Amino acid sequence: MTKKAFIITILGVLIGAILGYAYYHFVGCVRGTCAITSKPLNSTFYGSLMGGLLFTIFLPKSKS
Template identity: 55%
Template sequence: MNFIIRYKRTFIGLLIGSILGYMYYFYIGCTSGTCPITSNPIISVLYGGLIGSVFSHKKNDK
C-alpha cells in the first residue's frame, strides 16, 4: 500500500496517458496498418501509458 501512495502521481500519469493513447488511436490512428503505433489500439494504449508515466514521474531527492 505504501508503494501505491508513494507513486500515486506516476499512476495517475499512466492512466491519463493510456486514455490519451486510445483517443489518439481512435481519432487520428491510421487504418492501413503501416503505422506501427497507431494502427493497433493495444500498442497505442501501452505507448501512451509509458509516455504519461515518464512525464509525470517525480524524482524523490533525499
Template identity: 55%
Template sequence: MLTFFNKYKLGIIGMIVGGVLGFGYYYFIGCNSGSCTITSKPLNSSAYGMVLGYLMFSVFDKSKNKNDA
C-alpha cells in the first residue's frame, strides 16, 4: 500500500485538491437553472475536478521514464 502511494502520490494529491476545488466551484458558483451538466450536481463537479487535478499534478511526476510503457 505504501509503495502504491509513493508511486502515485502526486496524482492522489491532485485528485484530492481537484475534488475540493470542484466542489467549491459547485458551492460558490454552481448553476442555478440545473441545466449545466458539470456544475448542476456536486458529484459531477467534484469528479470532473478530480480528473483535472490528477491530470494537472501527474504532469509534474518525474519518476516515470520514457521507456516505461
C-alpha cells in the first residue's frame, strides 16, 4: 500500500467516523431499538467502516 493510498483511506475513515457520530447525534434512534444508531460507538464505528470503504474507490489503479 502506497503512502497516498494510506492517507486516502485514513481520511475516509476519519470523515466517516465524524459523519457516523453526527448521524447518531442529529437523527439517532428514539427508543434505543436500532442496532446501529442506538449507541454513539456503534454509529461511529459503522460510519468509519463505510467511509474507509467508500474512499478506497478513489485509489489509483495499480499497474500490474
